Amino acid sequence: MASFSGVQRLVISIAVLASFVTFLDGTVVNVALPAISRELGGGITTQQWVVDAYLITLSALILLAGSVSDAYGRVLVMRVGLIAFGIASIAVAAAPDPLVLIIARAAQGAAGALLVPSSLALITATMRSDVQARAIGVWTAFTTAAQLVGPLMGGLFVDYLSWRFVFLINVLPIALNLILLSRLKLAEKPSGRRVDWVSGALCAIGLGAVVFALIEQPNYGWGSPAIWMPGIAGAALFAWFLLRQRGSASPLMPPWLFRVRDFGWGNLATFFVYAALSLNGFVVGVYLQQGAGLSATAAGLASLPMTILMILVSSRAGAWAGRFGPRIFMTVGPAIMAVGALMLLLVAEDFDYWWQVLPAMIVTGLGLALTVAPLTAAILGAIDQEHSGIASAVNNAVSRVAGLLVVAMLSTIVGGMLDLDGFHSAAWVTAALLVLGAIVSWIGIRRNPAEVEDAVTPTSAPSPAAPAA
Known part of the structure; x- marks a missing residue:
């Protein structure tokens, strides 16, 4: 980060560490699930809810958290989120039974919702143009690496220590980030805008109920009242949330955001790309253990080439964007990843990682490194500084919901x-x-952030009354 000023390096470090803990926790848990169920009991139901309790609260509350971040200040919200995440992580590690574990995981997700939008909003609020794009590239490299290296770290802890240590990984980076935050002298001016708590509740309950129905329907069937009742109620509440945004004085998801071309089309591309990433990561991680017979640590090592490529290429891709x-990067990147996904068709009963999986990991990692930083820069570079928290929250919510939906439909996708x-x-x-993500990007994305700095400043930003085309 030699090309950044001292304050900019501090901001990037804080943003990376804050996001790192949430991204890491979302992936590191997967390889610990068998050990958790062996010790605490509950079988597959416990395993599902250990993952889903975290993702549901994270996805459902992230929009509300973005609005809170803009209203009360990113630094304050991040500090609260870090402390809450640390406490919840310790509670998970000390959980004596599945119920306590699941409740603590839900608390982790809620705290994580405070961290992700406020961390990235720190970058978008303090840097613009090509500097912002390069900073987002650095942020993307390390936070995506957290997602990719998570299974490896989890496997090592499970194999050589205990699954409980998996959830204590975050304590050290949280403590370090709290120290860095105390050194950041940022002249923030919280907007003081009213937070629409009712919309937050509608979004959280509605999305949570829909996701519950999608995840549990293979166990009960669509004909069960335990499935169709929360499914219908959740869809109605989420529809009410969307309608409420049109007339709210302080909407959590301002409709005009999606009329900003790069933001609207960029989020559609985000949906397809992150749905693909979630499906690929889940299936590869599980199949390498259950189908190919690899250990938890070996399965985690399988994704290491993608991690290396993300670290080496992502920051450069952000600068190029x-x-x-x-x-061009949002088009070519997903297309390359699609080739990598198809290369996994080489996997056969006579399993060989070096010829059947490694080439796919390398190709997919290259496409991913070319995609993520430009995608983030295009979406957030199109929105003014004042609304950066909401914009970041919406984009993160789209990516999380995409992953939730595709994993919830996993049984249908794999044929049971x-x-x-x-x-x-x-x-x-x-x-x-991924092909759909590439097509959407080519059709919809137009702006170069370096050429439209004036278009995204607070003085010329679109408003709900005058949205940009």
Whole structure:
């Protein structure tokens, strides 16, 4: 980060560490699930809710958290989120039974919702143009690396220590970030705008109920009142939330945001790309253990090439996007990832990681490194500083919901069983989603952040009454 000023390096470090803990926790848990169920009991139901309790609260509350971040200040919200996340992590590690564990995981997700939008909003609020794009590239490299290296770290802890240590990984970076925050002298001016808590409740309960129905329907069936009742009620509440945004004085998801071309089309691309990433990560991680017979640590090591490529290329891709515009990278990147997904069709009963999986990991990692930073820069670079928290929250919510939905539909995608045929079916669906992401990006993305600095300043930003085209 030699090209950044001292304050900018501090802001980037804080943003990276704050996001790192939430991204890491979302992935590191997967390899710990068998050990958790062996010790605490509950079988597959416990395993599902250990993951889902975190994702549901994180996804459902992230919009509310973005609005709170803009209203009360990013630094304050981040500090509260870090402390709450640390306490919840300790509670998870000390959980004596599945119920306490699941409640603590839900608390982790709620705290994580405070961290992600406020951390990225710190970058978008303090840097603009090509500097912002390069900073987002650095942020993307390290936070995405957290998602990719998580299974490896989790496998090592599970194999050589205990699953409980998996959830204590975050304590050290949280403590370090609280120290860094105390050194950040940022002249923030919280907007003081009213937070629409009713909309926050509608979004959280509505989305949570819909996700519950999608996840649990394979266990109960669509005909069960335990499924269709919360599904219908959740959809109605979420529809009410969307309608309320049109007339709210302080909307959590301002409708005019989606009429800003790069933001609207960029979030559609986000939906397809992150749905594909979530499906690919889940299926590869599980199949390598259950189908190919690898250990938890070996399965985590399988994604290491993607991690290395993200660290090496992502910050450069962010700088290139600031210079040449994000459109070409958001088109080529997902297309390359689609090729990588199709290369997983080489996986056979006679398993060989080096020839059947490694080439796909390398190709997918290269496409991912070219995609993520330009995608983030295009979306957030199109929105003014005052609304950066909401914009970041909306984009994060879209990516999380995409992952929730595609994993909830996993049984349908793989044909009921994650055997070799199911693995190949998931590879086809992953590739199709990535191709859709590439097409959407080519059609919709237009702006070069370096050329439209005036268009995204607070004085010329679009408002709900005068949205940009």
